[in-house]
Amino acid sequence: MKKTVLSFLSSLKLTIALLIIIALASILGTIIPQQYEGGESFRHLSPGLVNAFKSLQLFDMYHSVWFIILMCLLSLNLIVCSVNRFPGSWRLFRKIPSPDRSKPFEDLPPDRVLITKRRRSEVIERVESLLLRRYKKVKRKDTANTISFYGEKGAYSHFGVYIIHLSILIFVSGAMIGSLFGFEAFVNIAEGESTNVVSLRRQKGVRKLDFTVRCDKFSIAYYDNGMPKEYRSNLSFLKNNKAIYQGPLLVNHPVTVNGIRFYQASYGSIPGGQASISIKKGNGEATTIGVKLRDSFYLKEEDARVTISRIEENLMSMGPAVLLNIQSPRGNMRLWVFKDIEEIKEGIPLLFKKVPKFNPGLFKPYYFKLNKIESKYYTGLQLSRDPGASIVAVGSFFIIIGLIIAFFSSHRRLWVRLDEQQGETRITVNATSNRDPVGLRREIEHLLRHLREAVVVG
Amino acid sequence: MIINTTILSWVTFIYFGSSIFYMFKMVTGKEFWGPFASFIALAGLIAQSFALILRWVESYKLGIGHAPLSNLYESLIFFAWAIVFLYLIMEWRIKTRNLGAFVIPFAFLFMAYASFSPDVNSGIRPLIPALQSNWLISHVITCFFGYAAFTIACGLGFIYLLKGLERGQSSRPFLRFLPDREVLDELSHHSVVIGFIFLTLGIITGSVWAYSAWGSYWSWDPKETWSLITWLVYASMLHSRFVRGWRGKRMAIMSIVGFASVLFTYFGVNYLPGLHSYF
Numbered sequence: 111m112k113k114t115v116l117s118f119l120s121s122l123k124l125t126i127a128l129l130i131i132i133a134l135a136s137i138l139g140t141i142i143p144q145q146y147e148g149g150e151s152f153r154h155l156s157p158g159l160v161n162a163f164k165s166l167q168l169f170d171m172y173h174s175v176w177f178i179i180l181m182c183l184l185s186l187n188l189i190v191c192s193v194n195r196f197p198g199s200w201r202l203f204r205k206i207p208s209p210d211r212s213k214p215f216e217d218l219p220p221d222r223v224l225i226t227k228r229r230r231s232e233v234i235e236r237v238e239s240l241l242l243r244r245y246k247k248v249k250r251k252d253t254a255n256t257i258s259f260y261g262e263k264g265a266y267s268h269f270g271v272y273i274i275h276l277s278i279l280i281f282v283s284g285a286m287i288g289s290l291f292g293f294e295a296f297v298n299i300a301e302g303e304s305t306n307v308v309s310l311r312r313q314k315g316v317r318k319l320d321f322t323v324r325c326d327k328f329s330i331a332y333y334d335n336g337m338p339k340e341y342r343s344n345l346s347f348l349k350n351n352k353a354i355y356q357g358p359l360l361v362n363h364p365v366t367v368n369g370i371r372f373y374q375a376s377y378g379s380i381p382g383g384q385a386s387i388s389i390k391k392g393n394g395e396a397t398t399i400g401v402k403l404r405d406s407f408y409l410k411e412e413d414a415r416v417t418i419s420r421i422e423e424n425l426m427s428m429g430p431a432v433l434l435n436i437q438s439p440r441g442n443m444r445l446w447v448f449k450d451i452e453e454i455k456e457g458i459p460l461l462f463k464k465v466p467k468f469n470p471g472l473f474k475p476y477y478f479k480l481n482k483i484e485s486k487y488y489t490g491l492q493l494s495r496d497p498g499a500s501i502v503a504v505g506s507f508f509i510i511i512g513l514i515i516a517f518f519s520s521h522r523r524l525w526v527r528l529d530e531q532q533g534e535t536r537i538t539v540n541a542t543s544n545r546d547p548v549g550l551r552r553e554i555e556h557l558l559r560h561l562r563e564a565v566v567v568g
Numbered sequence: 569m570i571i572n573t574t575i576l577s578w579v580t581f582i583y584f585g586s587s588i589f590y591m592f593k594m595v596t597g598k599e600f601w602g603p604f605a606s607f608i609a610l611a612g613l614i615a616q617s618f619a620l621i622l623r624w625v626e627s628y629k630l631g632i633g634h635a636p637l638s639n640l641y642e643s644l645i646f647f648a649w650a651i652v653f654l655y656l657i658m659e660w661r662i663k664t665r666n667l668g669a670f671v672i673p674f675a676f677l678f679m680a681y682a683s684f685s686p687d688v689n690s691g692i693r694p695l696i697p698a699l700q701s702n703w704l705i706s707h708v709i710t711c712f713f714g715y716a717a718f719t720i721a722c723g724l725g726f727i728y729l730l731k732g733l734e735r736g737q738s739s740r741p742f743l744r745f746l747p748d749r750e751v752l753d754e755l756s757h758h759s760v761v762i763g764f765i766f767l768t769l770g771i772i773t774g775s776v777w778a779y780s781a782w783g784s785y786w787s788w789d790p791k792e793t794w795s796l797i798t799w800l801v802y803a804s805m806l807h808s809r810f811v812r813g814w815r816g817k818r819m820a821i822m823s824i825v826g827f828a829s830v831l832f833t834y835f836g837v838n839y840l841p842g843l844h845s846y847f
């Protein structure tokens with residue numbers, strides 16, 4: 111039982127199957143909209159299907175139980191395979207074959223042989239120093255008429271695959287740590303306002319920060335052609351009413367405060383953040399005041415309290431308007447004050463008869479006038495803390511190293527034999543490699559050229 | 569039209585000419601056409617590099633200086649450039665001119681799409697805030713080198729399948745001029761390896777950019793997901809070769825499937841429901 115489980119986990123068929131299943135699942139995930147914020151519409155699907163998808167967690171697939179199980183299987187598969195194979199690779203790395211093996215020298219093509227009449231001791235010395243310079247673990251073995259050398263290069267190439275696979279495990283663990291111990295959230299803060307409560311992504315509720323974020327100002331700079339050039343939020347981070355950090359936040363330049371990274375993610379404007387209205391009593395002077403939503407002011411003579419209960423950028427296609435709620439001994443009165451009341455009145459002659467509450471002079475003897483509505487920006491911030499990110503970065507570094515080792519290095523083992531025959535020395539060269547036969551051939555040619563220069567020509 | 573786009577639209581025709589010569593070379597087997605084809609491709613590459621530098625300089629003159637790697641037009645141009653660049657290096661190393669007929673046409677098609685499609689705006693536009701990042705430049709360069717290597721592998725895959733039609737002496741003579749299947753398989757594998765390393769680098773640089781621009785190194789948006797899918801396709805391909813020893817026809821087909829996935833990552837993703845707000 112244990113055996114079958116292990117052999118299942120160590121099979122490469124499982125690996126390829128998992129890679130393909132994960133690829134297919136990911137394709138599915140790009141077709142079915144993934145519901146991070148909710149509010150995504152699935153109206154074109156039937157309710158039954160939506161429920162089926164929901165129970166399979168298809169709307170948040172990459173965080174679903176089954177996707178995580180796939181990832182775990184993949185990791186287990188990798189671990190089991192690596193553990194199984196590693197001793198073999200280690201042996202290949204450590205083992206030094208005997209220099210005087212005869213097998214490498216069977217059936218050698220004639221161009222692997224050099225013949226020299228130079229003094230034997232000199233030949234041996236030169237060959238040995240050449241090999242020592244160019245190869246590792248050079249071993250020599252002397253027999254009656256023969257001296258054999260062994261040297262090798264790139265034995266570390268057996269580990270490239272392990273480094274790649276290890277970095278994939280590092281990725282997976284970094285991602286797990288990030289999703290277990292990190293969080294992602296967003297918050298919109300209007301200019302001048304502050305908050306310490308942010309909404310977690312994927313409908314996980316809210317989170318309270320142990321400091322307060324205030325948006326002092328949001329601004330956009332434009333290029334000449336009208337495209338946006340810069341989004342900038344001036345933020346203050348406050349703890350116990352003391353600023354712990356203050357500065358601008360720009361796209362591509364996140365700010366880290368108390369281990370939480372803040373990003374400029376979006377922006378918008380809140381219509382009617384503030385309005386400017388004028389109040390005139392009879393034929394007197396008008397006074398102009400700036401008000402915000404839910405502000406109220408007091409009209410002394412009439413003992414009236416006026417509250418701004420709504421501010422609209424465009425009410426019923428008639429332009430900006432504010433709703434005044436007037437409480438006085440005369441009773442309660444609601445009054446819509448339009449900015450463009452003159453034009454509206456021209457278009458609809460008996461407007462004030464039909465809709466008295468559009469009459470800015472209804473609350474006699476006062477006359478209200480809306481000068482303008484100023485909209486206010488809010489900045490959309492994205493927050494995250496991801497303790498796994500640095501682990502993933504380490505994985506990225508190692509996967510590149512691993513790929514380079516696995517694909518561009520090879521373990522080349524070289525045998526050189528010097529045979530004495532009637533005053534001549536016959537030098538024979540052969541080599542093997544675990545990959546890249548073309549590179550190996552080039553290396554042998556290269557070595558032969560150097561040997562020739564060292565012992566035949568020079 | 570600005571001068572650099574004029575040069576680039578001429579380069580399109582140069583690559584077309586080069587493709588034609590490569591095809592002559594392949595069909596007739598006459599060595600004579602080969603140097604022509606390579607020389608024209610090289611001339612196109614030089615003119616294209618010149619135009620890219622010019623475009624870069626022009627953007628600075630407009631006061632919105634940035635590397636010409638920022639929109640669909642510029643990425644298509646760079647894609648074609650990388651294909652020709654990698655192909656010429658390969659040609660120089662393996663010393664055969666029989667493969668260009670299946671590679672240079674891709675460069676021509678991407679150039680033609682960039683230069684003549686009404687959907688592709690060739691103007692130099694300023695960079696929106698999200699694109700103002702050096703990581704973006706390294707991201708685009710690595711990704712498109714990867715894509716170019718996969719394009720070459722796909723071209724080689726087609727040649728392999730074509731070569732597979734050869735039966736004895738009687739079959740179409742031009743098939744005989746194509747390199748041997750083992751050679752094609754080896755070359756295609758090398759291209760996939762190069763492409764895989766660049767794609768890996770591209771995904772990594774892309775995540776670093778995402779990490780500095782929108783708060784998460786990986787957010788499963790369709791483009792990211794599709795680049796992962798492409799990566800998985802090629803990873804399965806490499807594994808079936810390394811461990812199961814698959815060669816030849818299966819690999820040729822997989823290199824074509826992989827390239828389809830590349831194309832989808834590049835073009836098709838725009839038709840999927842996206843979630844990211846890229847401003």
Ligand code: HEM
Pocket residue numbers: 120121122125129184187188191192194195271274275278513516764803806807810811
């Ligand atoms: C995506 C996740 C990956 C998984 C799950 C995975 C899994 C495996 C497994 C199970 C083996 C077989 C080991 C054995 O036979 O005992 C293997 C071999 C191998 N893998 Fe991966 N691998 C992954 C990614 C990669 C990547 C990205 C590369 C780089 C191209 C790679 C390169 C190799 C190589 C070269 C071998 C063959 C080793 C040999 O035969 O000497 N792997 N992989």
